[in-house]
Amino acid sequence: MSTATEEKLYEDDVDATADVEPVELVGVLAEYKDVDAIMKAAHGVRNAGFTRWDIHSPFPIHGIDAAMGIKPTILPWLVLGAGLTGCAGGLILQWYCNAFDYQFLTSGKPFWSLPANIPIIFECTVLLSALTAAFGMLALNQLPMHYNPLLKSDRFRRATSDRFFVVIDASDPKFEEADTTALLDRLGAMAIERIED
Amino acid sequence: MTILTGIFTTRFSPDETDNTLDDPKHRAPLVLHDRGFKSITDAVSDIAERSTTLAWKIGFLISLSLLGMLGGCIGYLVTTGVGVWGNNQPASWGFGIVNFVFWVGIGHAGTLISAILFLFRQNWRTGINRFAEAMTIFAVMCAALFPGIHVGRAWLAYWLFPIPNQMTMWPQFRSPLLWDVFAVGTYATVSIVFWYVGLIPDLATLRDRATGKIRQFAYAVFSLGWTGSSRHWHRYERAYLLLAALATPLVLSVHSVVSFDFATSQLPGWHTTIFPPYFVAGAVYGGFAMVLNLAIPARKWFGLKDIITMRHIDNCCKVMLATGLIVGYSYMLEFWTAWYSGDHYERFCFYNRAFGPYTVTFFIMMWCNVIAPQFLWSKTVRSNMLLVFLVALCANTGMWFERFEIIVTSLTRDFLPTNWYKFIPSPIDIMMLIGSFGLFFTLFMLFCRFLPVVAMAEVKTVIPQAHGHVHDPDHPEDSRDTRKSDFQPDEHFRPTEGHAPTLRPD
Numbered sequence: 001m002s003t004a005t006e007e008k009l010y011e012d013d014v015d016a017t018a019d020v021e022p023v024e025l026v027g028v029l030a031e032y033k034d035v036d037a038i039m040k041a042a043h044g045v046r047n048a049g050f051t052r053w054d055i056h057s058p059f060p061i062h063g064i065d066a067a068m069g070i071k072p073t074i075l076p077w078l079v080l081g082a083g084l085t086g087c088a089g090g091l092i093l094q095w096y097c098n099a100f101d102y103q104f105l106t107s108g109k110p111f112w113s114l115p116a117n118i119p120i121i122f123e124c125t126v127l128l129s130a131l132t133a134a135f136g137m138l139a140l141n142q143l144p145m146h147y148n149p150l151l152k153s154d155r156f157r158r159a160t161s162d163r164f165f166v167v168i169d170a171s172d173p174k175f176e177e178a179d180t181t182a183l184l185d186r187l188g189a190m191a192i193e194r195i196e197d
Numbered sequence: 198m199t200i201l202t203g204i205f206t207t208r209f210s211p212d213e214t215d216n217t218l219d220d221p222k223h224r225a226p227l228v229l230h231d232r233g234f235k236s237i238t239d240a241v242s243d244i245a246e247r248s249t250t251l252a253w254k255i256g257f258l259i260s261l262s263l264l265g266m267l268g269g270c271i272g273y274l275v276t277t278g279v280g281v282w283g284n285n286q287p288a289s290w291g292f293g294i295v296n297f298v299f300w301v302g303i304g305h306a307g308t309l310i311s312a313i314l315f316l317f318r319q320n321w322r323t324g325i326n327r328f329a330e331a332m333t334i335f336a337v338m339c340a341a342l343f344p345g346i347h348v349g350r351a352w353l354a355y356w357l358f359p360i361p362n363q364m365t366m367w368p369q370f371r372s373p374l375l376w377d378v379f380a381v382g383t384y385a386t387v388s389i390v391f392w393y394v395g396l397i398p399d400l401a402t403l404r405d406r407a408t409g410k411i412r413q414f415a416y417a418v419f420s421l422g423w424t425g426s427s428r429h430w431h432r433y434e435r436a437y438l439l440l441a442a443l444a445t446p447l448v449l450s451v452h453s454v455v456s457f458d459f460a461t462s463q464l465p466g467w468h469t470t471i472f473p474p475y476f477v478a479g480a481v482y483g484g485f486a487m488v489l490n491l492a493i494p495a496r497k498w499f500g501l502k503d504i505i506t507m508r509h510i511d512n513c514c515k516v517m518l519a520t521g522l523i524v525g526y527s528y529m530l531e532f533w534t535a536w537y538s539g540d541h542y543e544r545f546c547f548y549n550r551a552f553g554p555y556t557v558t559f560f561i562m563m564w565c566n567v568i569a570p571q572f573l574w575s576k577t578v579r580s581n582m583l584l585v586f587l588v589a590l591c592a593n594t595g596m597w598f599e600r601f602e603i604i605v606t607s608l609t610r611d612f613l614p615t616n617w618y619k620f621i622p623s624p625i626d627i628m629m630l631i632g633s634f635g636l637f638f639t640l641f642m643l644f645c646r647f648l649p650v651v652a653m654a655e656v657k658t659v660i661p662q663a664h665g666h667v668h669d670p671d672h673p674e675d676s677r678d679t680r681k682s683d684f685q686p687d688e689h690f691r692p693t694e695g696h697a698p699t700l701r702p703d
Contacts, residue, residue: 034662054427055427057430059654062664072435098367127382130390130447134436137436143429144422146422162238
């Protein structure tokens with residue numbers, strides 16, 4: 001969005017007589033009734049060439065990744081890396097503790113033999129992988145994020161219950177408020193709302 | 198009394214719908230009465246939102262007082278010593294370890310439901326996975342308590358971990374007891390993480406519905422600002438799949454490692470290779486029994502009969518039956534191997550187990566774990582909530598006695614009769630066993646009161662309305678997955694297409 005448009009919107013939104021915080025348009029929110037409608041909207045918005053947009057739904061919709069063109073996440077690779085690290089860590093920990101730093105002579109067994117060390121290597125691998133899967137997902141999703149202009153909309157509260165929303169970000173290169181609103185309307189939106197911050 | 202009779206309604210009562218029939222032409226619905234997204238949200242959220250009922254308060258008070266008793270016993274034990282238990286030489290592992298193995302076992306069903314059934318695409322798991330996972334976490338907490346105080350000097354329990362200490366010594370990593378520390382520690386951590394990841398979207402639902410400031414703030418903090426973004430869901434689903442794939446071998450490893458505590462020793466009755474699979478099967482058997490003991494009252498009290506349906510109960514019964522048969526087979530095999538080995542001590546151990554001083558507990562175990570599950574072959578029994586509840590109660594009792602049998606009979610009568618001694622539990626032993634149920638139920642009741650007991654977001658994915666039928670002519674290669682979803686759309690039950698579900702309302 002150009003600076004000129006931004007300023008214009010800014011001026012439109014400020015009520016000169018009231019002492020309010022300056023607001024800025026951050027996006028347009030459109031509500032859809034069901035899965036078929038949101039899938040249609042997803043195809044429509046993607047085909048119109050938008051890149052900074054999202055769909056919000058109460059549950060993961062199957063096929064929506066393909067419809068929106070979401071690229072596969074790198075999370076599995078992070079988890080693989082963490083798993084290998086955990087595996088090596090478990091191995092080194094046991095070698096250092098029992099075979100190097102403080103040798104235990106148990107029943108005449110060798111100080112270092114792999115079979116007896118496998119269970120802990122396995123547990124360390126799983127522990128580090130699982131923590132990476134969970135916290136890596138949150139980090140890639142940029143969560144926790146407790147401030148979000150979307151959460152100010154009362155309509156949007158149903159996104160975690162039974163309604164489906166398209167949000168097109170005002171920073172998208174293709175974003176023009178009137179045209180974008182018209183597109184969302186054409187795609188069958190039940191309601192359209194400006195999201196301001 | 199009406200509360201009690203109401204729990205055990207059978208399929209012959211008017212408020213139950215039988216969806217247990219397997220008609221190959223139609224996929225049985227997992228959520229009954231055409232409940233939509235909003236209806237599911239309302240039904241589940243309402244449990245956490247409604248005002249505290251008297252029944253909950255009474256239940257919580259009872260659990261809390263049992264927990265208080267446990268706390269008192271722990272205080273007495275820590276200040277006095279493990280001599281307050283009935284433990285002696287040779288029975289150095291008494292109730293402490295029996296309770297530990299029992300509670301760890303209970304946890305296994307939760308992970309089986311949440312991880313293994315997820316990998317096998319068993320969609321019915323969505324109705325029960327949340328509270329089964331909660332059950333896992335609380336059971337593992339009860340379990341972890343016992344080894345912690347069994348070490349005697351509980352303030353030195355940190356020696357279990359490879360932390361540098363003033364003795365400049367490290368733990369002995371070749372000991373199965375240390376494997377246990379890592380296995381149970383990892384299991385507890387991964388279970389909590391898995392559960393919490395599953396909770397995030399549902400906590401966001403409660404946040405968005407919250408009316409009071411405190412509730413809204415609390416749910417907002419824990420839902421981490423979740424907005425249901427599809428880009429987030431994409432990574433979320435991948436993380437969930439990875440966690441399930443990691444938790445699956447983990448859960449199998451945990452009870453295997455617990456069984457190594459016994460199997461790697463030289464003691465007759467313990468030194469056997471069958472222990473890992475036998476322990477895992479027993480854990481799943483006992484765990485599913487606990488799931489049923491919790492689900493049958495919960496579905497009634499919380500009005501969740503459309504979400505935790507007869508089919509869920511039926512499936513749990515079948516898992517119990519299958520694992521119960523494995524357990525029964527393992528018992529028989531242990532006896533056969535003891536006889537076939539020709540080993541004098543092994544043969545004596547098993548004769549002693551059945552006809553020695555603990556013969557009563559042996560036959561309780563055989564009745565509860567071998568005979569009682571056989572009733573579940575009958576569809577009539579599986580459809581009768583009272584009978585299912587009683588069989589599950591038997592299984593829980595039986596699994597506790599199984600661990601008692603394994604630990605106590607082998608320890609009290611080993612190779613030399615000069616070593617023999619009896620184990621008799623002290624009152625503190627019994628109070629701590631009861632108290633551990635207090636800990637479990639206190640946590641479970643808090644969970645039922647404040648958190649979503651059913652995974653709403655997951656249940657919504659298995660109802661017919663969740664599956665779209667739109668194809669994008671511009672990106673045909675992308676839309677191929679729209680219909681062929683992992684969750685197998687129940688097309689025959691799409692209300693919009695006018696197919697009548699083949700239900701048999703009784």
